[in-house]
Amino acid sequence: MEKKPVEPESVDRRSFLAGAATGAAVMLAKQASVAAAQEAAPTQARAEPSAQAGKAAGRPASDYMVDVFKSLGMEYMFSMCASSFMGLHESILNYAGNKSPRAIACTHEEISVAMANGYAKIDGKPVLVCAHSTVGAQHATMALFDAYADRVPVYLVLGNTNDAANRDGEVFWVHSAQDPCALVRDITKWDDNPASIAHFAESAVRAYKIAMTPPMGPVALVVDDHMQDEQVPVDLRVPRVAVPTPPAGDSGAVAEVAKLLVAAENPVIIADRAARTPEGLKLMVELAETLQAGVVDSGHRLNFPTRHPLRGGSPAQADVVLALEHGDISNVARQARQRNAKVLSISSTHLFQRSNYQDVMRYAEVDMAVAADAEATLPALIEEIKRQTGDARREAFRQRGAKVAETNRNTYERARTEATYGWDASPVSTARLSMELWAQLKNEDWSYVTGWVNWPLRLWNFDKHYQYIGRAGAEGVGYYAPASVGAALANKKHGRISVSIQPDGDMMVAPGALWTAARHQIPLLVVMQNNRAYHQEVMWFQREALLRNRSLDLAHTGFGLGDPNIDFAKLAQSMGVAASGPISDPKALAGAIRRGLQVVKKGEPYLIDVVTQPR
Amino acid sequence: MKPLLLATALLCTLTGVVHAQSSKSARPAAANGKTVFMRVGCYTCHGTVGQGGAGARLAPNTMPLAAMQVWVRGGSPGWSIARGMPAFPTTVISDSELADVQTYLASLPPPPKPDDIALLRP
Numbered sequence: 001m002e003k004k005p006v007e008p009e010s011v012d013r014r015s016f017l018a019g020a021a022t023g024a025a026v027m028l029a030k031q032a033s034v035a036a037a038q039e040a041a042p043t044q045a046r047a048e049p050s051a052q053a054g055k056a057a058g059r060p061a062s063d064y065m066v067d068v069f070k071s072l073g074m075e076y077m078f079s080m081c082a083s084s085f086m087g088l089h090e091s092i093l094n095y096a097g098n099k100s101p102r103a104i105a106c107t108h109e110e111i112s113v114a115m116a117n118g119y120a121k122i123d124g125k126p127v128l129v130c131a132h133s134t135v136g137a138q139h140a141t142m143a144l145f146d147a148y149a150d151r152v153p154v155y156l157v158l159g160n161t162n163d164a165a166n167r168d169g170e171v172f173w174v175h176s177a178q179d180p181c182a183l184v185r186d187i188t189k190w191d192d193n194p195a196s197i198a199h200f201a202e203s204a205v206r207a208y209k210i211a212m213t214p215p216m217g218p219v220a221l222v223v224d225d226h227m228q229d230e231q232v233p234v235d236l237r238v239p240r241v242a243v244p245t246p247p248a249g250d251s252g253a254v255a256e257v258a259k260l261l262v263a264a265e266n267p268v269i270i271a272d273r274a275a276r277t278p279e280g281l282k283l284m285v286e287l288a289e290t291l292q293a294g295v296v297d298s299g300h301r302l303n304f305p306t307r308h309p310l311r312g313g314s315p316a317q318a319d320v321v322l323a324l325e326h327g328d329i330s331n332v333a334r335q336a337r338q339r340n341a342k343v344l345s346i347s348s349t350h351l352f353q354r355s356n357y358q359d360v361m362r363y364a365e366v367d368m369a370v371a372a373d374a375e376a377t378l379p380a381l382i383e384e385i386k387r388q389t390g391d392a393r394r395e396a397f398r399q400r401g402a403k404v405a406e407t408n409r410n411t412y413e414r415a416r417t418e419a420t421y422g423w424d425a426s427p428v429s430t431a432r433l434s435m436e437l438w439a440q441l442k443n444e445d446w447s448y449v450t451g452w453v454n455w456p457l458r459l460w461n462f463d464k465h466y467q468y469i470g471r472a473g474a475e476g477v478g479y480y481a482p483a484s485v486g487a488a489l490a491n492k493k494h495g496r497i498s499v500s501i502q503p504d505g506d507m508m509v510a511p512g513a514l515w516t517a518a519r520h521q522i523p524l525l526v527v528m529q530n531n532r533a534y535h536q537e538v539m540w541f542q543r544e545a546l547l548r549n550r551s552l553d554l555a556h557t558g559f560g561l562g563d564p565n566i567d568f569a570k571l572a573q574s575m576g577v578a579a580s581g582p583i584s585d586p587k588a589l590a591g592a593i594r595r596g597l598q599v600v601k602k603g604e605p606y607l608i609d610v611v612t613q614p615r
Numbered sequence: 616m617k618p619l620l621l622a623t624a625l626l627c628t629l630t631g632v633v634h635a636q637s638s639k640s641a642r643p644a645a646a647n648g649k650t651v652f653m654r655v656g657c658y659t660c661h662g663t664v665g666q667g668g669a670g671a672r673l674a675p676n677t678m679p680l681a682a683m684q685v686w687v688r689g690g691s692p693g694w695s696i697a698r699g700m701p702a703f704p705t706t707v708i709s710d711s712e713l714a715d716v717q718t719y720l721a722s723l724p725p726p727p728k729p730d731d732i733a734l735l736r737p
Binding site for chain 2: 412413416417418419420421422423424425427429432435436438439459535538539542543546547549551552555613614615
């Protein structure tokens with residue numbers, strides 16, 4: 001059952017009420033999509049789910065579990081195989097015919113989860129990830145933390161032998177846990193260990209609902225391996241799921257935010273994860289254009305088109321800063337307080353936080369905090385700003401916008417000039433690498449799925465939501481390679497060309513992602529940013545040694561990735577990915593990219609190993 | 616006119632000799648400067664041709680040696696990778712090595728203008 005992407009409803013800008021309802025409409029469209037999947041899902045009967053429900057219907061519970069996942073629109077299952085969810089895996093292959101969800105083989109649970117992260121950021125919804133409860137979850141944790149910190153819905157199912165009486169030998173014992181989700185509880189929004197099939201049904205849809213409600217995040221669900229083999233009760237049906245509409249700011253708070261913004265002489269908008277969907281990107285543009293205010297995009301999503309004249313601005317000079325789904329704005333708030341400027345925060349993170357891991361960031365003393373999803377709040381905020389704006393303010397806005405646009409032009413020109421330095425250098429400058437890529441991508445339907453290099457954001461023209469999905473949420477090394485593959489899989493059904501600029505150190509954490517790309521014919525152009533070091537740490541070592549007045553002679557010991565140099569082309573080729581390189585001469589890049597794109601357009605991955613400048 | 620021509624020729628010759636001597640000494644100094652630049656690890660922040668990266672751009676328009684000495688010996692208090700630079704003592708890079716590094720950076724040609732690079736045209 002292949003689903004077509006749901007296009008969000010357009011915003012009716014003439015009506016406040018209709019505008020305010022748009023966020024809900026987008027969510028309802030997604031709900032409709034899930035509801036359609038649920039209607040199509042096979043069901044045995046129509047009674048309420050119940051722990052006491054029925055007797056054997058002659059098929060294993062894992063078939064029913066697949067029905068539930070199918071009803072949630074899960075298109076894929078990413079997993080490194082394991083005996084504890086073998087029943088589920090068998091049902092996906094033989095009962096569901098390996099369609100929706102379709103099994104995608106991964107070589108490490110960290111790869112499975114990071115792929116699911118990249119996939120969800122493109123597609124807007126989770127896939128199923130299955131792993132062993134102990135050793136699998138332990139592998140998965142860093143990638144799960146990345147997703148948690150990045151507010152990405154990842155749906156993790158952990159196979160476990162709950163009943164000690166069923167643990168048939170030593171391996172079953174060490175591969176079982178009393179509370180498997182304890183390991184991931186600090187980095188998930190919700191988890192459960194269902195005691196029955198009916199319990200599983202409720203928890204499975206509840207998990208989906210929680211994962212998809214902003215602030216989105218990972219969820220974990222245990223499935224007992226023996227429960228997978230139980231018989232499905234005849235009267236057990238698939239529970240319906242209604243994903244809650246995202247929380248929008250209350251009308252009073254929205255009116256106050258609008259009032260401050262309209263009165264401001266120099267407002268600046270900061271956005272980090274504000275645009276959750278393509279509609280969010282459009283709304284961000286409408287907000288900025290209505291106010292003629294600059295937008296600083298902190299970069300965990302594409303919140304604002306890179307070539308838009310209103311991209312930019314200085315929070316340090318603003319009299320009102322509007323921060324949307326932001327990260328650390330404590331410094332912005334501190335500086336604002338010193339000059340009597342105001343900082344307004346609209347973020348769903350005000351609604352949910354865990355304690356242990358410190359992605360909560362430094363406490364920011366803001367003037368207003370609206371606990372709401374920014375994207376869902378934008379229609380009402382835009383309409384309220386329009387309502388409060390008279391002709392005199394509109395003229396002031398226009399003049400302000402012209403100044404922002406001039407600064408934006410200067411910023412772009414500066415970036416072009418800075419890109420010239422080291423243009424012909426060998427190893428290849430990251431600016432040259434980026435622009436060689438851009439030259440061959442700009443007329444295609446492309447998606448820059450991951451990359452640490454910031455030149456594309458400075459010089460390419462990003463104007464579609466899927467063209468950029470940000471970085472690793474928790475900056476965990478080992479995200480980029482698998483997240484790229486997952487994102488490329490989500491792009492595949494749209495025929496987009498996915499491209500990553502892949503750090504070498506990150507690739508060495510999870511190179512098995514390349515095999516998955518080859519095995520499942522996932523088109524992705526991987527361009528290595530091979531600076532032959534964990535370069536950030538090299539610089540930190542230099543700092544440490546110099547502070548102690550000691551030698552730098554061993555700066556690459558433990559930090560370098562040379563001696564021997566890693567041949568990434570051969571690494572890729574060994575796993576069935578066509579590749580070229582290493583390339584140190586910038587003049588050789590264009591040909592390699594051309595060859596790579598030819599392969600990618602045929603639906604296969606391709607890797608180009610480029611030896612680059614450190615940064 | 617003859618004395619003037621003679622004087623001009625002499626001046627040109629002398630200038631040529633001085634320039635030739637200067638180039639002759641600058642070449643090994645620049646080559647050594649490049650070696651030091653890479654060995655000490657200046658390139659990690661500033662790029663192999665001083666184009667900048669985590670650290671500031673050092674070429675072209677390389678700062679005079681006296682200014683460079685202030686930066687390199689003094690560093691920036693509270694240094695982190697995001698801003699400033701650590702102080703480099705003479706045990707890590709000697710004064711003469713630093714002078715060679717400055718010579719190397721100053722010898723690098725300026726880049727083309729953005730409009731002269733097809734890939735950088737808007």
